Amino acid sequence: MNNPEFGKFDLPALELVHKDWVRSFDAIRDPIFMHDKDFCIIRANQAYARKAGLPITDLLGKPFWEVFPRHDGPLSSCTDLMHDPALGETREEYSLENGEVYVSRSYAVADDGGKYCYSVHIMEDITELRKLTECLHRENRAHKVISSSNQTLLHAHDENRLLQDVCAIITRLGEYRLAWIGFQQNHDENHVMPVASSGLLEIQLIKLIALHDKKLGRETIVGRAIISGQHQTLNMTSASCADPYCSALHEEGCNSTLVLPITNELHGHGVMVICAESLQAFDEDEIRLLDELAADLTFGLNTLHNRREKKRVERDRFDILEKLRSSFSKTIEAIATATEARDPYTAGHQRRVADLARAIATELELSRDQLEGIYMASLVHDIGKLHVPVELLSNPRRLESVEFEIIKTHADVGNKILRNIEFPWPIAEMVYQHHERIDGSGYPQGLTGDDILIEAQVIGIADVIEAIVSHRPYRPAFDLSVAIEEIKKFRGTRFHADIVDACLRVLEDNKYEFLPGIPG
Numbered sequence: 001m002n003n004p005e006f007g008k009f010d011l012p013a014l015e016l017v018h019k020d021w022v023r024s025f026d027a028i029r030d031p032i033f034m035h036d037k038d039f040c041i042i043r044a045n046q047a048y049a050r051k052a053g054l055p056i057t058d059l060l061g062k063p064f065w066e067v068f069p070r071h072d073g074p075l076s077s078c079t080d081l082m083h084d085p086a087l088g089e090t091r092e093e094y095s096l097e098n099g100e101v102y103v104s105r106s107y108a109v110a111d112d113g114g115k116y117c118y119s120v121h122i123m124e125d126i127t128e129l130r131k132l133t134e135c136l137h138r139e140n141r142a143h144k145v146i147s148s149s150n151q152t153l154l155h156a157h158d159e160n161r162l163l164q165d166v167c168a169i170i171t172r173l174g175e176y177r178l179a180w181i182g183f184q185q186n187h188d189e190n191h192v193m194p195v196a197s198s199g200l201l202e203i204q205l206i207k208l209i210a211l212h213d214k215k216l217g218r219e220t221i222v223g224r225a226i227i228s229g230q231h232q233t234l235n236m237t238s239a240s241c242a243d244p245y246c247s248a249l250h251e252e253g254c255n256s257t258l259v260l261p262i263t264n265e266l267h268g269h270g271v272m273v274i275c276a277e278s279l280q281a282f283d284e285d286e287i288r289l290l291d292e293l294a295a296d297l298t299f300g301l302n303t304l305h306n307r308r309e310k311k312r313v314e315r316d317r318f319d320i321l322e323k324l325r326s327s328f329s330k331t332i333e334a335i336a337t338a339t340e341a342r343d344p345y346t347a348g349h350q351r352r353v354a355d356l357a358r359a360i361a362t363e364l365e366l367s368r369d370q371l372e373g374i375y376m377a378s379l380v381h382d383i384g385k386l387h388v389p390v391e392l393l394s395n396p397r398r399l400e401s402v403e404f405e406i407i408k409t410h411a412d413v414g415n416k417i418l419r420n421i422e423f424p425w426p427i428a429e430m431v432y433q434h435h436e437r438i439d440g441s442g443y444p445q446g447l448t449g450d451d452i453l454i455e456a457q458v459i460g461i462a463d464v465i466e467a468i469v470s471h472r473p474y475r476p477a478f479d480l481s482v483a484i485e486e487i488k489k490f491r492g493t494r495f496h497a498d499i500v501d502a503c504l505r506v507l508e509d510n511k512y513e514f515l516p517g518i519p520g
Helices: 011-027 046-052 076-083 127-155 159-172 202-210 221-228 244-249 284-302 305-338 351-362 368-381 383-387 400-406 412-417 429-435 456-468 480-489 497-508
Strands: 032-035 041-045 089-095 101-110 116-125 178-184 192-198 232-235 256-264 268-276
Touching: 032 046, 032 429, 041 046, 076 089, 076 101, 076 116, 089 192, 101 127, 127 159, 127 284, 159 192, 178 244, 192 232, 192 268, 221 256, 221 268, 221 412, 256 284, 256 456, 268 284, 284 497, 305 368, 351 368, 351 497, 368 429, 368 456, 383 412, 400 412, 412 429, 456 480, 480 497
Parallel strands: none
Antiparallel strands: 032 041, 032 116, 089 101, 101 116, 178 192, 178 268, 232 256, 256 268
């Protein structure tokens, strides 16, 4: 077939192009498949075939929900897209029976008249990200309980009110099903009497406690905690539910129990009992933090009987807050490591940006709290790149415009990952805004001037400097002078003049030495 503009088609060349396309399609690690208007598979890559456990030839023509992901019919996002191709893209998240979690992004392909032809699905495995998010949520939940409880401890004047407030904090902020605190009645080793609770009516709780054996021995979870002085855990399996106490807990929606021993100079030995709805609800990190809460409560109760210990309470509170900051720092460090592990060419980038941003913020004489927030946010400013295909991150050539648009989504994704975690600093907003520029030329929101957090502006300039002086897969590193000229060029337009001046003082007055690069 001839074309007056292009001449004859070169069939061998076309076949080679097709083979190259197939190889590129199969090289993508995320499962991809296409289906027609009957939801039958018309094309799939090797990653999809591996997840389905079938050769590609055996997949073709089958309804995709019978193959992968298995479902009782088409995903609702597929139907929406088929009925309205103009939607362009739909997104749906779902979990498999084996615990894997996927996000399906669907794209409609229409003919020139806008009529639906077929759909393309890109399956993204977010299992590890979900586990990390859940782990952060659980640890953050315990952090909130500890922080709020210790604020209550610090200002407590009445023991009964303190115990009731702590139970309420555990169920409200910790999202646990039940919390109660009890002590041996009149120092009687055979009975524990509840003195505070949250999650159940008092009459329900008393009936629940009465189901314990009258003698607190090792056969009861409360007895084991008091006798051993160590925390005890119990999951309500079918075997454990044979115990009337466990069975009663199960009926109240409690499937996991943690018992923490506490002591009181007035009442003697006691326990703090926390119950959750889900099985295996308490992991090691969470138990460690709640153990710390029980220890703090023990100390606080005893301090109420001796006001001269007030200074010690204040010192312990300060140590606890420092531990919280340290714990947040370790959590953020772990996230940063997970992010950079996907991109060997920029390994260490976030840490170098964090170090430079802190130096600039110090030169600006920002507060200690702002310095810490800038450093923490810098360590995870690229966390959204977990959402970006690794092939783009390590691409040895300059990106196409459409590829760069995908890269740009990392600021928004980073914000979505972090915004529900209650850090002491506006980490999510800093990550969201670090590519904004004061003249409105940045992304993703196109913010201007003072609408951009000063912390995000500092991170943005440090990010630009570090990117210029570091090696990239598509170019060698530039000299620092190139980076300096770049920020001078946009002083007062893209970048705030005061921040540029502070950065120049740091870089030009030999006040700063770059951290060494980390080989990929």
